[in-house]
Amino acid sequence: MNQPFSRRKFLKLTGAGLGSSFLGGCGNGFDWESFFQKNFQEMTSAEKNRVVQRLEKKYSGHYGMPVSVSATPARENTVFGYGLDLSLCVGCRRCVYACVKENNISRDVQIHYIRVVKMAESERNLEKADHYYSPAKVPEHGSYYMPIQCQQCDNPPCVKVCPVKALWQESDGIVAIDYDWCIGCRDCMAACPYRAMKFNWRTPHIPKNEINGETHFLGNRPRVRGVVEKCHLCIQRVREGRYPACVEICPAGARKFGNLLDPASEIRMALNHFRTFKLKEELNTQPKFFYFFSLG
Amino acid sequence: MESFFLFKRGILPRLLPHFLGNGNLRLSSLVVVLFCLIQLFGTIRSYSSETEFFVVPPVAFSSDYFPCSECHKDLEANPEKRNLHQHTEIVYKDHAEDERWCLDCHDPADRDKLLLTTGEKVGFDASHKICWQCHGSLHNDWQHGIHGKRIGNWDGRKQYYLCAACHNPHTPAFRPITPEPPPVAPEKTLKRRDK
Numbered sequence: 001m002n003q004p005f006s007r008r009k010f011l012k013l014t015g016a017g018l019g020s021s022f023l024g025g026c027g028n029g030f031d032w033e034s035f036f037q038k039n040f041q042e043m044t045s046a047e048k049n050r051v052v053q054r055l056e057k058k059y060s061g062h063y064g065m066p067v068s069v070s071a072t073p074a075r076e077n078t079v080f081g082y083g084l085d086l087s088l089c090v091g092c093r094r095c096v097y098a099c100v101k102e103n104n105i106s107r108d109v110q111i112h113y114i115r116v117v118k119m120a121e122s123e124r125n126l127e128k129a130d131h132y133y134s135p136a137k138v139p140e141h142g143s144y145y146m147p148i149q150c151q152q153c154d155n156p157p158c159v160k161v162c163p164v165k166a167l168w169q170e171s172d173g174i175v176a177i178d179y180d181w182c183i184g185c186r187d188c189m190a191a192c193p194y195r196a197m198k199f200n201w202r203t204p205h206i207p208k209n210e211i212n213g214e215t216h217f218l219g220n221r222p223r224v225r226g227v228v229e230k231c232h233l234c235i236q237r238v239r240e241g242r243y244p245a246c247v248e249i250c251p252a253g254a255r256k257f258g259n260l261l262d263p264a265s266e267i268r269m270a271l272n273h274f275r276t277f278k279l280k281e282e283l284n285t286q287p288k289f290f291y292f293f294s295l296g
Numbered sequence: 297m298e299s300f301f302l303f304k305r306g307i308l309p310r311l312l313p314h315f316l317g318n319g320n321l322r323l324s325s326l327v328v329v330l331f332c333l334i335q336l337f338g339t340i341r342s343y344s345s346e347t348e349f350f351v352v353p354p355v356a357f358s359s360d361y362f363p364c365s366e367c368h369k370d371l372e373a374n375p376e377k378r379n380l381h382q383h384t385e386i387v388y389k390d391h392a393e394d395e396r397w398c399l400d401c402h403d404p405a406d407r408d409k410l411l412l413t414t415g416e417k418v419g420f421d422a423s424h425k426i427c428w429q430c431h432g433s434l435h436n437d438w439q440h441g442i443h444g445k446r447i448g449n450w451d452g453r454k455q456y457y458l459c460a461a462c463h464n465p466h467t468p469a470f471r472p473i474t475p476e477p478p479p480v481a482p483e484k485t486l487k488r489r490d491k
Binding site for chain 2: 085110135247248250252257258265269273
């Protein structure tokens with residue numbers, strides 16, 4: 001047998017050649033770790049740490065400032081509830097822009113987590129609501145204002161429809177999104193009766209000097225084009241024990257936040273003592289976002 | 297204050313006529329009373345476990361006006377209702393002005409202090425004590441965090457805003473403010489993209 005090139009040798013060489021060209025082609029700049037990154041729910045804490053460190057390095061390099069990414073887990077015996085006092089809301093939209101700033105939301109191709117609608121005093125039909133009011137001063141006589149954002153449902157339709165389990169409910173009640181796992185199908189946008197889901201049609205544009213460097217993996221870390229996002233109750237703040245940004249900015253003190261399992265919390269006090277309703281309660285989404293009337 | 301809160305809104309006032317109307321307290325009533333007491337004190341304990349807080353002082357006075365005694369020490373206190381020529385910034389309106397005037401809250405003897413109906417003097421940094429003489433239910437709500445604004449930690453150290461931080465004591469209705477710009481309407485976004 002005097003074969004110069006055996007069949008075995010041919011296959012070996014071809015395989016090696018193809019493999020090396022594939023690796024070499026993708027080698028520069030291709031991030032294997034992020035390619036094989038798991039769903040956040042399936043990561044072990046060691047894996048979470050590694051991912052968080054990689055993201056911190058990536059974001060800090062991109063924005064030229066220290067950006068921290070945390071993966072703080074939910075606290076035990078905590079279910080977050082949110083209350084909004086419609087007697088006091090003056091419709092000033094301070095919450096909308098505080099939220100944009102806190103959560104690194106795209107400015108150009110505008111995304112707002114909170115929509116504030118104006119309604120005539122006698123009106124209860126949301127189809128008659130006005131999003132684009134801009135008088136010189138608010139509140140105007142004869143109108144009331146109703147901010148609408150993610151209602152953190154206990155029976156969330158967005159979670160049900162997500163085909164890739166990029167959306168789920170955390171044990172503290174926050175409906176969270178893994179932005180790396182989202183495929184951008186927008187089924188959740190169609191499913192949500194509150195229009196809480198927002199889609200990044202373009203790469204989010206945030207001025208570099210306005211980046212909030214304190215981020216959470218499931219919260220305000222920078223997003224990319226083609227993923228959905230929504231209010232997450234400022235997960236980066238509330239898991240550290242702080243109030244959400246919209247609560248702190250509200251000049252009327254109309255926004256209440258707290259632990260629904262703590263009978264002395266502000267939200268429980270409000271629910272116990274005032275007239276309360278849930279938005280679109282008949283859909284059985286079971287929101288943990290309550291509207292109440294402290295006066296009258 | 298907590299016990300008052302419970303008394304006003306709790307189970308006790310509803311049951312009270314039941315005891316009073318009977319003339320003699322029966323054993324079952326006693327059991328109910330004991331049950332109520334246990335409820336009451338149990339709840340109080342859970343309330344008093346509330347976390348520490350401190351208050352945000354209201355807007356500071358400008359040095360032009362404070363201390364008040366600097367000018368007022370030579371002036372005799374005038375209880376009459378009149379237009380204030382010096383303090384043009386003070387308009388006392390929409391706050392039961394027919395019933396009250398300056399010296400119902402300001403101490404005529406010590407101009408740097410406010411005067412409670414009990415005769416106790418309080419500083420301007422405790423002006424909320426003046427307010428809750430009439431607005432008791434709102435004070436209750438404020439104490440439990442359901443009226444007024446708080447910042448800080450939802451489960452820890454937090455700041456309470458005092459009445460005067462949001463309400464001008466002389467014209468206490470919430471003053472209208474300029475709203476932030478409305479969101480960009482979708483049709484406008486489309487137009488911009490077409491350019």
